[in-house]
Amino acid sequence: MLMFSLIASSSNAWLRAAQLFITIASILTIGQLITLVPVMTELEVAGVFKAAAVVWFFARLAALILFYFFAGYVIEAIPNSGGALSFAKGIAEPLTALLILITVQALFWELLAPFVDSLGRTIYHSSAIILIVSVSIWFVIRAYSHATYLIDTIAKLVKMLSRLLPQQNLICQQCGADITANTHFCNTCGHKTQSSNACPACEAAVSAGQQYCQNCGSKLGKTTVEES
Template identity: 80%
Template sequence: MFSLISSANNAWQRAAQLFITIASILIIGKLITLVPVMTELEVAGVFKAAAVVWFLARLAALILFYFFAGYVIDAIPNSGGTLSFARGIAEPLTALLLVITVQALFWELLAPFVDSLGRTIYHSSAIILIVSVSIWFVVRAYRHAAYLVDTFTKLAEGFIPPQKQACPQCGSEITASAHFCNACGHKTRTSNTCPGCGAAVSDDQQYCQNCGSALGKTTVADS
């Protein structure tokens, strides 16, 4: 248990370090592009030096983001509920963000050298890749939706007050699912399992449907 906690803490620490590094690269890259000479210099007679620096900064940030996302996914506990849902969709969501961002980034680099046919091929390939990853994301979300539904159900149960009924013995208000009155101890519900075989039975059954044992009850309010 302690090793799992230590591993999760280490993953969060690595993720935090990468996040700070990514932010630093983007800030420094943007500041360099603001230097006047960077907007005057040209690279290969096509790109401004400022554009090249900003491209490289974003590319480096994307590479580090890939590792950052991996550490974040490792740090999310698979303990059910919303966290398990988030862990289940984190991988395809990361891939989708990377594909969308990378294809846009590289198009900035290729656009000056590509004709109309190349433009069509590039964008068509990008759309196919984005749609494929999106389908992966939807499938993962569907498979892990039960975790999210379970969380919403528990939250809803917290807002819905339990049903009440009156104790047939003393008239005190008790919950409808209570087996005994908390005021007088009167038995309000019989066992929901057969004493002979343990099979589940309903409150109005006289005999077990599984083994035929007499359940020894006549009404739900038997004492």
């Protein structure tokens, strides 16, 4: 019952996130369309801003507020089941804060820029940089603490891919049977092998897949292994 409850809760969170995403897209689309109306580029607000710029500012501000709640539902919906999902869930909160902070400081600077002098500009940008760096450090700490989840996922992927790749075959010098590379004993006769390849005639080292020995010219077949 607990598992079904978690699935239902996750589905509900994804549903709310989808609703907010559609709402955000609608607000930005309508805001952009309004700015295309010719009269909006002619009207001025407070004698400084064009009406189109004001509408687009509030459209982005509303979208940013909704994005905060959208991100919250997405984080809630991500299952904490280990692996890459747990890594994503761990870094999602500081990543969201970083994205919102960067967007907010750029958005409000558009509003404040005409009214501040060089000192105000320096104070504003310095404060923004300090906040962004602080949140970035939070993000890095979260990424470090949850990195083991991502490493585990990568290790599993590498292991899965290694199973799909064709294995290199060697030839047993005792019975001539094909054996898998990096094995220590022939699975047909039990003859002990070595992982390094060598020419059976002169014992010179040869590379995998080499057809002839570069030292004595002996034919190697597929790949040879040196007897112990």
